[in-house]
Amino acid sequence: ELSPAPAVPGPDGAPPEPRLLDSGPLAVAYSTGLSDGSQITTLTVRLRVAQPEPAEVTAVAGDRFLDSAGARTGQRVTVPIGGHDVPVRIVRSVRQLPGTGPEAPSARFGGALLVDLPALNRHLQAEYGAAVEPTEWWLRTGPGKTPEAAAGLRAFPDTAPAQVLVRDEVAERLHDDPFGAGPGAAFAAATLVAAALASVGFAVSAA
Structure with missing residues (x-):
């Protein structure tokens, strides 16, 4: 009161x-x-409702991020997310996260981190009364369900069909594309695919 x-x-x-x-x-x-x-x-x-202390935010880091930040696995770093500084502990490293290759925007800003969204939002809510929303979803379907899932996503009225990227469809296009024969053309194709992976709204793959 x-x-x-x-x-x-x-x-x-x-x-x-x-x-x-x-x-x-x-x-x-x-x-x-x-x-x-x-x-x-x-x-x-x-x-504010009394609740347990939020769990530590953990992350998987790409090698590019580790090099840029001078960090290592097991280290705690402070990362700006949603306009707030968030302490994050790096628990694992990978060569490259999906959609974050050399041509992706993240490469120009020091690499990328993969964090758990619910854990991140619990921390932001507890500390700042804030939250962030996802801008991209990675989905895995059951065996033989990929075409059905892709069609359902593309049918959403607020989703452009080109926003739904299906790994099997990309592989088929690359296999059938005649310009993939030469080394130079193959490099250009890889560049285009990397750019597409960085801009999709949905990614669907078969289990």
């Missing part, structure tokens, strides 16, 4: 801040003091 502020203003003539009490339902009463004129102010009240 926020108690009513004292009727007597503070030494500077400004209204004093309300005090927080532990009992009773939430209520707000605020005295405007003795100042002449009117001013609209906003009082923000943030309610």
